[in-house]
Amino acid sequence: MKRISFCGLAVAVQTLASAALAQGVSGNTFNPALSVILDGKYAHFSQDPAQYGVAGFLLSEEAGLPPQGLSLGESEVVASANVDDRFYGQITLALEASDAGTEIGVEEAFVQTTALPAGFILKFGRFFSDIGYLNSKHAHSWDFVDQPLVYKAMLGGQFGDDGAQARWVAPAELLVEVGAEAFRGAQFPAAGATHGGVGVWSAFAHVGGDSGAASSWRAGVAYLHADAAGRESIIANGDVATFTGGAKYWLADFVWKWAERGNPKTRHLIVQGEYLRRRETGEVVDVNVDYATTTFPPPFVAPEFSYRGEQSGFYLQSVYQFMPRWRLGVRFDRLSADNRGPSLGVITPLNEKHDPSRMTAMLDFANSEFSRLRLQWTQDKSQPRSDTQIIVQYLMSVGAHGAHQF
Amino acid sequence: MKFVVSLLLALHIAAPAAHASLRVFACEPEWAALAKEIGGDRVETVSATTPDQDAHYIQARPSLIAQVRRADLVFCTGADLEVGWLPVLLRQAGNGKVQPGQLGFLDASSAVKLLEAPTSVDRAQGDVHPFGNPHIQTDPRNIALVAAALAERLQKLDPINANSYAQRAVEFKARWSQALARWTEQTKPLKGVSIVTHHRSFIYLENWLGVEDAGNLEPKPGIEPTAGHLAELTEQVRAKKVQAIVRSSYHDARASEWLAGRTGVQAIVLPHTVGSVPEADTLEHMFDAIIARLLAAQAQARGRP
Secondary structure, three states, X not given: OOEEOHHXXXXXXXXXXXXXXXXXXXXXXXXXXXXXXXXXXXXXXXXXXXXXXXXXXXXXXXHOOOOOXXXXXXXXXXXXXXXXXXXXXXXXXXXXXXXXXXXXXXXXXXXXXXXXXXXXXXXXEEEEOOOOOOOOOOHXXXXXXXXXXXXXXXXXXXXXXXXXXXXXXXXXXOEEEEXXXXXXXXXXXXXXXXXXXXXXXXXXXXXXXXXXXXXXXXXXXXEEEEEEEEEEEEOOOOOEEEEEEEEEEEEEEEXXXXXXXXXXXOOEEEEEEEEEEEEEEEEEEEOOOOOOOOOOOOOOOOOOOEEEEEEEEEEEEEEEEEEOOEEEEEEEEEEEEEEEOOOXXXXXXOOOXXXXXXXXXXXXXXXXXXXXXXXXXXXXXXXXXXXEEEEEEEEEEEEOOOOOEO | OHHHHHHHHHHOOOXXXXXXXXXXXXXXXXXXXXXXXXXXXXXXXXXXXXXXXXXXXXXXXXXXXXHHHHOOEEEEOOOOXXXXXXXXXXXXXXXXXXOOOOOOEEEHHHHOOOOOOXXXXXXXXXXOOOOOOOOHHHOHHXXXXXXXXXXXXXXXXXXXXXXXXXXHHHHHHHHHHHHHHHHHHHOHHXXXXXXXXXXXXXXXXHHHHOOEEEEEOOOOOOOOOOHHHHHHHHHHHHHOOOOEEEEOOOOOHHHHHHHHHHHOOOEEEOOOXXXXXXXXXXXXXXXXXXXXXXXXXXXXXXXXX
């Protein structure tokens, strides 16, 4: 994601904040709705989080674990408003504090139409793709501290980039929507903005409705094609491996929500799952290896770097609010990879024969809809050595009342 | 197979019912009922919420997006009551006709004077609404004001049937004035009486009847009752001679029943919308039911030593 200087952002936030203050209680709606998400954690890992990896997958730098101990998560600043009678605009800035300093990411910055005829909606700018169920959701609305393993391993957490989207909502009893997107191709799983800066395209379809007054559901399918030129991943020995080639994704997702008498305030159950399948074909090179002078054991033949990966995975999770404000959740993740290629002998984790899996349980408490405290326990077998992870998290939002998608 | 059939049926571009020419998406059942009163069979109405749901906390469900997509009029309370879900529906549905500022969007609260507009807004006070308390529908005088605004809007949206809407609005107004006179007479004994309510959702009713609000079960708006707060309230209920502990049908009964058990004051459900209790099947019957239940609680309180 693009970084801008901290000073510039501070000024921008201050301007927005004073604009929000100036509106007073009369609610001058010309000013954007402004909200800030505060997120922090305490994390304990039985393995060194710096050595984190997922067997069989080249990861994005965004897919790592939070640091051991106390740390600040991603603080988000969101401003949104109708631009005029035909456009809506929104920006989400993510402030991430690390030992290296503070980084500002433009997580989303898009405009979308509100007044096109016949159920069409266009969106431009930087945004999270609408593939899958969880991909477009911001971190603060996730039901667990972290993303499902399939998202971490194959989409770098969640896929968003500079692009354009067209969507059509059918005039039907059920929700039926279809859409297509094109992206620059600068973000994982793409890289290098190939094809003149249109390196990724996708298509998706969603169907959803109610079953009775108490429950509702949504199901979706999606396809995404990403081309990468020199996509970098840090591999097990600390070297950087680059991938150049194409990746095809097939996704299927469903979510079912139940609430006692249709009122999610008391008892509420969510069951959701997603399946992702990916085929990556191209070349993988360890850039720290001097292939001309190093000899490798067979079957490696330099300079043959071709690689073909058939990878798939799913997660299944359920969150139950058993009394007002208290929720209990469980999640199961599983991945598998069948990677082939003559150069894989030097690329761990691509050559690891291990099917990653993970089991997670969480308990959270929301004092109001603006504050949430969470305890999460995970047995992570992303690598052959199992990692026990315990994370305590707070998530709070201040400012305008956000509206969340289903 | 069954799923495929229902999917195909759903995909079939739904034509409006035989005579209805406008499709009204109401956020709450009281506005769906009012749209039916003024629109008659010229309108087809759906309500986004049921009486068992708290309109503050609704999910932007796929079925609601589908309903907004096909609506000619989105008719909601406004005043930020639906701020947690309506903006998402409007953005996702791809229906330009019903966006705020268009003829196809009407917020009822714009037709009435809001009470309790805070002089400062701080979430430490709970989930306060910067524009004022949005639960306007429990004062029948507000219903009359909103009915007039709705009638005007329906006439603009559907000029062919304008006469029908105008005529129905006149009839409704006459019927409502009569009912209002009856209610005013019936509720005279309630003037000055104290009640406590679960959420501050009956302040317009209290304001209309001259009933005193002696406290709320929620320590702050939107914050669930706590044991400590209920214990404090017990004293207040005794000191102020409270005659009823009032909740809406979507509130958890445990807090008000607990307080009733401790104080001997009756806990009652007052319909906050049409359909909230069985006898509140129309707007007029909703007020009949509110009054009957309050008078019954008062009679019972008088019978207590």
